Amino acid sequence: MGKVAVAGLGLGLVPQAFSIGKPLVRRNKKVGIIGLDTSHSLAFTKAFNASDAAADLGGYKVVAAYPHGSQDIPSSVERIPGYTEEIQTLGVEIVDSIASLLDKVDVVLLETNDGRLHLEQALEVFKSGKTVFIDKPISASLVDAIVIFAAAKKYKVPVFSSSSLRYMENAVAVRNGEIGKVLGAEAFSPAKLEPTHPDLFWYGIHGVETLYTLMGTGCETVQRTYTEGADLVVGTWEEGRIGTFRGTRVGKSGYGGRAFGEEGIMDMGSYGGYRPLLVEIAKFFDSGKAPVSEEETIEIFAFMQAADESKKINGQAVSLQAVLDKARREAAEIKI
Template structure:
């Protein structure tokens, strides 16, 4: 794990286990990476490019990479030279621009660790018409997240974004109905801070994404309180369902949670790594069908934004719909 990823729009993960459209021809399975400032870039490349790569990774190979990448986040910038050198040993060509990258590949992994750059970089990919996965966080603001999805719609390009925590085995089982309707859930993850990003956007997103995997969309109000070494965010969903996220500042809490359903209670267990996410990315590249809706990802970012707003007013409840409405108004002013 890199330590630096609306009522009525709920989406079941069940389609993930169904058959997808026929795979692309072998010569159309060339993947390009934008951003070599995160260990995800290397980890994903090692999985896709392995000589014994499993068939459920779709036959995709990373063939080219554009290194940049964060410009002013030291923990990210410092990684670029070493990761650039290492990824070349995996058969990946280094290019000097996103435009050069797009000439060599069919699909894109936008891995830049700095969410502030994602809108600008994604727009260049969208204009090329190439399918793209955008790693967490999809952006460093709710406004940019909305703008990214609006741009994808404008250019008719498939896009999705997710933390790998969404694909913890028991989280998927809960989403697929193992314990019936979920009445509430508690999740936790590290929530270390990066000054360039709102508090939860940088790393707390992992636990928030887990919470949304369990609860689905439809959160109405958000309250955030601070306890020693952690922030606790409480969301109230329709029907009085409660979901909580605890983000620890030490970064040593691990990842997990518990879901409370009409037919039982299930602990999430331990984090299982990147592979389940990569399988979903391969399916997405083949089908062009995002396994996570734009609406759900946008609501996740609205939840985190509302948590920040609640912090500013001493933990009082904030309307998630009001935060969404404001974000949409501001996103409409961005030229895409």
């Protein structure tokens, strides 16, 4: 197998709107889960497998799960035995390999908490031709994120990745034009660190994804500073629009933000849970059309990578395009 050419990014100013319409008619599809080292696996299964699941989730049932999974992140590894036992009470069969899982299911939720494993695991799914949702983070590096999308194209498999924070009610309203063109935005979330992942990839991604839901693509430079127990990352978008992310590591912190538009200002309000994301996953499984573009997901990871680069040079501005260009060159050398 030869080298993969990775397509360029189009950094558009106008965010991609979320579709609104009647739920598609569900076919009775079997869902498989890879990774029982995250609470998402149980929460998603309980929603899809509920006897009274609403019409916008109905027809999808988790039937099999492969437990592994993080291998050296204690907070994740320690969850696997308990989650494996609990998910079986929901009618889910435990299998001993991804290959066995793929023989039993129609679509896949790749839930492994460790983003370092996602490329390897996703490739096995892609080669089977099965549609897959990859939970955050899509990978533990910008390079792997680019390669994952390149591999999905090669094997002609629909894929998307998202934090559930993207689907907060007011974030969707802003994305769909409720306050007109967004001139700037701020977002915040916890930003717990995990040594095996770049700083913001592990948990800060929730707030960064909120910021991108409000601002859309088109960030040009990133600066990162640390102050009073929190990271502050400032992105400058086209036309001088400013978006900021505050990732807290000291004290209590929630999730949220605020958008400043030509026609008003809107707070994000409280986090509404996983259900809106699961509705989008169900639509995605039906249609094969990702609700979040490849370009936006890759730029989110470029933003976080640029923030790491800025940290190394004491908060100086880093060009997002330079970070992307370097990652694309490295991605093109990876065989898939």
